[in-house]
Amino acid sequence: MITDVLAEAKDKMSKAVEVAKDDFGSVRTGRANPALFQKVLVDYYGSPTPLGQLASLQNPEARTLIVTPYDKTALKEIEKALVNVPNLSANVGNDGEMVRVTLPELTQDRRKEFVKIVRGKGEEAKVALRNIRRSAKDGLDALKSDTGEDELSRAEKELEAITKVHVDAIDEALKRKEIELLEV
Numbered sequence: 001m002i003t004d005v006l007a008e009a010k011d012k013m014s015k016a017v018e019v020a021k022d023d024f025g026s027v028r029t030g031r032a033n034p035a036l037f038q039k040v041l042v043d044y045y046g047s048p049t050p051l052g053q054l055a056s057l058q059n060p061e062a063r064t065l066i067v068t069p070y071d072k073t074a075l076k077e078i079e080k081a082l083v084n085v086p087n088l089s090a091n092v093g094n095d096g097e098m099v100r101v102t103l104p105e106l107t108q109d110r111r112k113e114f115v116k117i118v119r120g121k122g123e124e125a126k127v128a129l130r131n132i133r134r135s136a137k138d139g140l141d142a143l144k145s146d147t148g149e150d151e152l153s154r155a156e157k158e159l160e161a162i163t164k165v166h167v168d169a170i171d172e173a174l175k176r177k178e179i180e181l182l183e184v
Contacts, residue, residue, distance in 0.1 A: 001143050002155045009136035009159060013129055013166040020125035020170050024177040027118050032065040032103050034058070042081040044074055054078060055099075067099040075099065114181050122174040126167055133163045 025035045034057035041048040051057070055069040055078060067082070069075050079094045082101055091102040106114075140155050 002147060002151060005136050005139040006155060006158055009132055010162050012132045016125055016128045017166050017169045021173050023121045024118055024173055027114050031062050032059045040081050040085055042077050044077060063103045065101040111181050115178050118174060118177050122170055125170050129163060129166050133159060
């Protein structure tokens with residue numbers, strides 16, 4: 001029972017770390033990266049659909065991304081969704097066949113702003129880890145009557161160690177992203 005609670009907590013924490021890394025990838029650096037736009041939701045026939053399902057994304061140049069829709073009728077909606085992406089301030093143009101997104105050069109102030117955004121995302125990920133830890137601790141406490149104090153104490157220490165490993169993984173990913181953002 002204790003091993004089940006710990007295994008579930010470890011699995012959920014690993015997923016939370018992966019989500020955090022994906023979120024970090026969605027914050028742009030000096031290059032146009034198709035991952036920036038994968039989660040952009042486009043109103044496609046009344047339902048929000050991820051851009052990656054509606055179009056192919058290519059970046060022929062460092063600061064340019066070309067979005068070619070599979071369905072040309074979605075072109076206007078794709079363009080509108082890209083214009084409304086927060087924290088992007090990109091130049092979006094539609095030539096009737098595809099949408100060209102040109103990202104502006106990042107200033108030092110803008111880079112620092114992106115670092116703040118990434119730190120906020122990192123803190124959100126750590127809160128998610130703490131919530132998973134709390135849930136697992138409640139699960140362990142529910143097993144108190146079935147197990148001994150020593151086993152429960154060891155399990156709680158193991159839970160803390162698992163949490164620390166995952167928090168360290170988020171911190172490391174955050175540090176790498178900050179270096180990447182501040183690199184000119």
